[in-house]
Amino acid sequence: MSEINIDSVDLNLIRLFVAVYEEKSATRAGLRLDQTQSAVSFSLTKLRHLYNDPLFVRTGRGLSPTLFADQLYPALKESLERFSETFELFSTRGGLYNGRTITIGMSDDFELAMGPKMIELAKLIPTCTRLRFKQTNSMLVEKMLLSREIDLAVTSGGIRSESICITTVGVGNYGCLIDPTSFAQENWSLETYVSKDHVLVSNGGFYGIVDEVLSSKGKKRRVLVSTSHFSAIPFLLTGTDALTTIPRHAAKAIARVSSLKYLEPPVEFPDYQ
Template sequence: MELNDIDLNLLVVFNELLIERRVAKVADKLDLTQPSVSNALARLRKLLQDELFLRTPKGMEPTLYASQLAEPISFALNTIRNSLNQHAEFAPATSTRKFTIGMVDLGEIYFLPRLMDKLARVAPGVSVSTVRNTAVNLKDAMEAGQVDLAMGLLPQLKAGFFQRGLFQQDYVCMLRQGHPLQGKRMTLKQFTEADHVVVVSEGTGHAKMDEIIERKGIRRNIRLTVPHFVAVGHILAKTNMIATVPEQYAMACLEPFKLTYVKHPVQLPRIGINIFWHAKAHKEPGNQWLRNLIADMYSESGSL
């Protein structure tokens, strides 16, 4: 097969289907109709003589052949995109670019208030969209250029990614002001006897802390589990439960929810919060500008 036998737009549709897995989402992202996307897929199936994607309850699942094509096609499209844009300088004061950043709600609470305030002053036309970095396809989305940066504790982003450390922090026990354990050095016995709310944050390094506590043979009275951090402040403010959380998050909750925190009675490792980007975006001017801005704001010397 020669290159003049194939329409490059078909490969763009193919690449988006690998990421989104749904025709409707691809159509919306590419500003096409759903029949246009389906027609492009039909043409590509005929050209490559393979089904490429199979309809399942979870969406369009790639065939083995499509999976083999995924990395080289994504690489080729990004190479073309970067080559066409390599001379373009990023001008934050006049840019209207939309950046997509992967982070959990914990990161949104900590990073976004200061970041959006900063952007309003230095890049008023720039907008930000966040996606959950616990998504199964985060690596694929970053490789395809759909997610510009990811922030947090993400041990799964290794080969093919750059990272830069922002700061390290401890885990603490957070509780309401006026709690019977406030102001005391919490003992392990008090910790195990207290009622706990636990955040189940699968796919991030935060889940490792629960594993460490369990491996030490420490049994907690877990009364409530939630899938995100955003509700924890509200819950602790109205109950006598406690929660194991990163210290920076605890600091952000003190004033809004009238909470406090104490040193954790279990010896837990410090965690490093990093910013990640794919190697394909390493020299892209806009990506460089945003990650340097974030690093300047939140690196160890500048963190809250």
């Protein structure tokens, strides 16, 4: 492959690459950059020729980056951000600096509980034009941070790399949600707790902290249904006499915006950072 002269390269291709990589879609990248579908396709062709690599492969869920594209992304993302930062030097001269998007990785329980407050805090950051919440979990968060797919994350565990700065912002525990119109609350006890059907929120879908705690007490529960999304809870619980046990911050947030009622669990759960 012959050496590429940087003077001959359209640096807008960096913006295009980052947009396609993050959106996993040429159509969404075009909307984000205000470009037509044909313009995006033309730029992708130039990028593929420039790097002599397919970069993105079409799958049933959009455009999937190649291994080489995964390697390119952190460097190109950083280059684009460094260039954007130069405009901050002139932010007092008529607002030439247009700001940037801050991408925060969270599971949807943290998004439900902390999202509204984060939006208010973001308004105090002059250089932030948009918040972007992106789904992550303890198994994915380290890779997403190191590849700069996200700028920061709120998660419970999962980070071991010394390259990532970690700050403990609080301690969590668990709470229960029920539909008070269907769930009999007169005798809220451990025996009632284990006798009811449970809705499990878990990535694995079969086992959770509740099962660990009950097992230590020689008891078991019956899981009616499992889901990986906290936002599904109101739709699964309403009109039933089932219950769910989820992180307290998420349970209280859901109770505030739905007809479900928050209850303290009749069994003690360990705290987590």
